[in-house]
Amino acid sequence: DAKTTQPTSMDCAEGRAANLPCNHSTISGNEYVYWYRQIHSQGPQYIIHGLKNNETNEMASLIITEDRKSSTLILPHATLRDTAVYYCIVRVPGGGSNYKLTFGKGTLLTVNP
Amino acid sequence: ETGVTQSPTHLIKTRGQQVTLRCSSQSGHNTVSWYQQALGQGPQFIFQYYREEENGRGNFPPRFSGLQFPNYSSELNVNALELDDSALYLCASSLLETVLDNEQFFGPGTRLTVL
Numbered sequence: 303d304a305k306t307t308q309p310t311s312m313d314c315a316e317g318r319a320a321n322l323p324c325n326h327s328t329i330s331g332n333e334y335v336y337w338y339r340q341i342h343s344q345g346p347q348y349i350i351h352g353l354k355n356n357e358t359n360e361m362a363s364l365i366i367t368e369d370r371k372s373s374t375l376i377l378p379h380a381t382l383r384d385t386a387v388y389y390c391i392v393r394v395p396g397g398g399s400n401y402k403l404t405f406g407k408g409t410l411l412t413v414n415p
Numbered sequence: 416e417t418g419v420t421q422s423p424t425h426l427i428k429t430r431g432q433q434v435t436l437r438c439s440s441q442s443g444h445n446t447v448s449w450y451q452q453a454l455g456q457g458p459q460f461i462f463q464y465y466r467e468e469e470n471g472r473g474n475f476p477p478r479f480s481g482l483q484f485p486n487y488s489s490e491l492n493v494n495a496l497e498l499d500d501s502a503l504y505l506c507a508s509s510l511l512e513t514v515l516d517n518e519q520f521f522g523p524g525t526r527l528t529v530l
Binding site: 343344345346347348351389402403404405406407408 | 419448450455456457458459460463471473505507518519520521522523524
């Protein structure tokens with residue numbers, strides 16, 4: 303799996319959009335970009351994933367650059383409950399050794415009142 | 416709530432002992448993976464079970480072993496515990512049917528402390 307680079311920490315004001323960047327310059331053509339988050343003392347939670355098109359769901363939007371070397375997770379209206387560590391992961395979906403999620407240290411997002 | 420449960424919540428063992436951690440997958444899921452998360456680090460993949468067979472393994476020694484049962488619940492066994500085994504152990508379940516697998520649902524984890 304390709305390695306990712308994320309900032310160690312970010313702050314965001316409550317109600318504002320949180321934009322979390324991720325660099326994955328060595329991503330392969332068949333690797334997807336996944337985002338998970340982990341709220342303190344809980345298991346990681348899936349947020350969104352995509353291949354090359356921008357994606358949106360009820361939690362967030364994922365913007366992937368045209369060259370696929372970087373992406374941004376957008377939480378449109380951050381709340382205090384969005385304070386968590388956010389992990390950007392690139393992988394080829396599938397079973398066996400492809401199944402694993404390779405987590406880095408992620409970005410600690412702190413949403414301030 | 417993901418529907419994935421783990422037991423126990425917390426556990427304290429001493430070096431050299433053996434431990435069994437349990438995971439109940441979300442209903443209908445056929446795949447479970449186990450991860451180890453040391454303090455301040457991201458989770459590290461231990462192994463995956465698909466339909467009761469080990470189907471992928473990370474860089475962990477053989478004293479880490481597992482089982483998946485017909486009802487798709489799962490166990491992680493660790494023998495000869497070492498101090499460095501102290502960590503949060505997470506299981507994640509998924510429905511693996513095609514190459515494009517679905518999202519993985521994590522349980523809350525078991526916090527293991529080895530003294």
